[in-house]
Amino acid sequence: MALPPILQNLKLPLIGSPLFIISNPDLVIAQCKAGIVGSFPALNARENDGDPILLDQWLTRITEELDRYNQANPDSPAAPYAVNQIVHRSNARLERDIEICVKHKVPVWITSLGARAEVNEAAHSCGGITLHDVINDRFAHKAIEKGADGLIAVSAGAGGHAGALSPLALVQEIRAWFEGPVFLSGSIATGDSLLAAQAMGADGGYMGSAFIATTEANAAEAYKQMIVDSGASDIVYSDLFTGVWGNYLKPSVAAAGMDPDNLERSDPSKMDFGSGSSKPKSWKEIWGSGQGIGAVKEVVPAADLIARITREYHAAFDRLSGQVSHYR
Incomplete structure (x- = not known):
């Protein structure tokens, strides 16, 4: 299917994934002008009571x-x-x-932490499409049954909330029954890994962590530098901070006074995304990241x-192409 x-x-064939706090209009506009889908969480646009609605302004x-x-670049649109x-x-x-x-009339809607038919219907009512992020084949089936147009396959190694399945296994199971749009999330930080996602059967990649270390990103300079200085071995997988399993930078966990190799389990029933994140304020500097950041060498x-x-x-x-032609 096209x-x-x-x-x-x-x-x-790339989507810049929505990064909590970090993705803002500057980053989204830069991504779109460069030819990839730029995105941001709606909850990043927050205003005080009585102020104009920031999401509308963004x-x-x-x-x-x-x-x-x-209009200025009709032959190379964003x-x-x-x-x-x-x-x-x-x-x-x-x-x-x-x-x-x-x-x-938002053109692309990315939905997370629950598949709801009414959200898909709202997107379709204004001509948009929906992509739902999933960590396994069961959730993929539910999303499509409720009207999502495509899927974000969130595999092991992805930044922030991440799955535990190999990208090879996850895409393989989804492609056994679904021919629609699939974008793969999980350690994609190079052009090589982006092409690998397509070789597996995905339509493209979903990349977030590398964009933390960009000049437009709304991230602390220390966070950006930690991305530059870290690699896959500096990532810990935990559900402590939000109630959902995710990947985080070990140095930021250690800086908060915890042992990243001996973290407690969370109580999922206490998840609360009313303010965009369920992390306590005392953990606001525990920073998410995927395993692909070894490819990030500088802030650009x-x-x-x-x-x-x-x-x-x-x-x-x-x-x-040269390697494959040898075996034909």
């Missing part, structure tokens, strides 16, 4: 800047943007944020990072 029209003209800015860019909705029952803003996204503009990924992707294709 990708939906909205995803057919990307310059690179979507207006993103839409207007990308429209201006497209990629579409996406908004991530946390569909957990504790998200009291969900209904309001859905209405705002419908008003702005998002466009430069995407340019590197693009070069690597084409070089990997050329190299692999």
